[in-house]
Amino acid sequence: MSASIRPADLHSIDEETADSTGPAWRWLPELARGHRFLRWHSSVVVTRYADCRAVLSDRRFGNGLRAEIGAMPDIDPQFVERRRRSLLLEEGERHTRLRRLAIPALRPRNFERFRPAMAQVMNDLVDRVARRGRCDAVVDLCNPVPISVICWVLGVPRREAEFFAEVAEASTALFSGDPGTVPAAMAATEKIDSYIGDLIERRRGKPGQDLITDLIAAAEAEGGSVTISEVMTVITSLIVGGTDTTRNQLAIALHCFAERPEDWERLRRQPELVPNAVEEVVRYAPTAYAMKRVTNEDVELDGLLLPEGTPVIVMSTLANRDGSVFPDPDRFDIERTSGHPHMGFGWGLRSCVGSVLARAELSEALTVLSRRLTGLTLDGETLWSRPDTIQGPVTLPLRFTAV
Incomplete structure (x- = not known):
């Protein structure tokens, strides 16, 4: 390769980010x-x-989280292999097979039937805080949403929400790269695999109006080429991957609007802006602000030589602020129109298969909240989790008037 720039030649942001x-x-x-x-x-x-976009579309760049988990010290190889079979970490032909199974069942029209349930979940949460006129939005409004919705989507009782929340939290903690999270993640994997495996067997005998039934039907339509274990992989990946991201993105949305009360009131007056507002929140302030990749071989990227094994961070936050693609990119505009999709849900082969569900949840949540809460403002300091590919508020105190 004749590349003239190497990673060591690049400007380092280590010092600037140390105290950020x-x-x-x-x-x-x-x-x-x-x-x-x-x-x-x-x-x-x-x-x-x-x-x-080029990196996310190039098969020479592998999944960075997959590589990180495999490199953890003293980790059970069998556990590593099981986690690598996740849709979130899988590579190559099997990743393509899993996406082919998941995408038909995760089309927008398949989630329309769940929208009333999503709205009910949000209305129930608002009812609990309406009289107080203030709340910690993270605890009271955001954290319970995705797990409650998952229960509806999977056709299981909402009393199972606590179980799903526990296993999802333990599983996603592993993505921080901290070896101390491994034991809890291993236990969570065992629990969720057992639960979902049993649920699949029950649905095979008694189909329902739920996502598991849809996925089983999709597998059968493949003529037996898709296995039940792959159905289980898609479901567990949706639970693990769609929990932290959705609750954090909803909290970020409320933070953005609490800082811009005029936009919140405009959303109240014009609920038809909600879908566009969801896209703008994810563009402007994505919870999944970066995606980790690693080079599978020596790669030249327009003059930059990346040796095999180089960790690469695809900074979706920065891609979404590219002024050549998004005019006035640092402005939050819920009426923004652009001919280019943002990268808040990834791109191409690495786009989030659960984005349809996430968009539906966020849209229903903002529709209910903007209709029922006026005068939305911050009621104290917002505290944030440390940035680690997924980030969001830890506490978000809000004040409002319920209507």
Whole structure:
């Protein structure tokens, strides 16, 4: 290769990020200004929309989280292999097979039947805080939503919500790269596999109006080429991957609107803006602000040589702020129109298969909340989790008037 730039030659943001606090989408764009590529510790950071799209579409770049989990010290190889079979971490032909199974069952029209349940979940949560006129939105309004919805989607009692919440939290904690999270993640994997396996067997004998029945039907339509274990993989991946992301994205949305009360009131007056507002929140302040990749071989990216094994961070936050793609990109605009999709849900082969469900949940939540709460404002300091590919508020105190 004749590349003239190597990772060591890139501008490092280690010092600038060491003391950074608050959401990454607030301080990262300024640090990256004027840089196409950056170095953050051992990783190369890709900042521009076209480059991020190219990396996510290139099979020479493998799943970085998959590589990180495999490199953890003293980890059970069988556990590593089981986690790698997840739709979130799988690669190659099997990843394509799993997506082929999942996508027909996860089409928008299949979730229309669940929208009334999504609205009911949100209305029930609002009822609990309406008289108080204030709440911690993370605890009271956001955290319970995705798990309650998952119960509806899977056709299981809502009393199972606590179980799903526990296993999802333990499983997603593993993505931090902390070896201390492994024992809880291993136990969670055993629990969720057993539960979903039993649920699949029951649905095979007695179909229902739920996602599991849809996936079993999709598997049977493949003529036996898709296994029940692969159906289970899709379901568990949806539970694990769609929990933290959705609750954090909803909390981020409420934070953005509490900082911009005029936009909240406009949403109240014009509920038809809700779907567009969801897209703008995910573009402007994505909870999944970065995607980790790793080179499977030596790769040259327009003059930059990335040796095999180089960790690469596809910074979706920065791609979404690319001024050549999104005019006035640092402005939050719920009426924004663009001919280009944002990367808040990934791209191409690495786009989020659960994005349809996430969009439906966020739309129903914002529709109910904007209809029932007026005068939405911050009621104290918002505290944020540390940035680690997924980020969101830890506490979000809000004040409002219920109508």
